Amino acid sequence: MALTKDDILEAIANMTVLEVSELVKAMEEKFGVTAAAPVAVAAAGPAAAAEEAEEQTEFTVKLSDSGAKKIDVIKAVRTIVSGLGLKEAKELVEGLGVVKENVSKDEAAEIKKTLEDAGAKVEVK
Secondary structure, three states, rough: OOOOHHHHHHHHHHOOOOHHHHHHHHHHHOOOOHHHHHHHHHHHHHHHHHOOOOOOOEHHHEEEEOOOOOOOOHHHHHOOOOOHHHHHHHHHHHHOOOEEEEEOOOHHHHHHHHHHHHOOOEEOO
């Protein structure tokens, strides 16, 4: 009579921790595998995901479309970026460049609202 998977699981559930450890060692030797390697790989996955989940603190505001009211957008860009001349602002708007980098979330939202009110489409990254 062959043991079923449920029978094996029940037998393992009734073992002590020491007996399970010995069983794992015996299986590693018999089948030439290591139980530690898959555990280490699986543990690395959630740690990497946790790093990516950290909240972004610096944002970049970039024009994606200058819209129909290009003059209004140029004026808005000049008010946002201090010291920018008319020619530079026009080139930035026509080239759909980055308006500001490394700004806070609130400042990025304000800049986006100002540019969208002027008729532009904006990306915040």
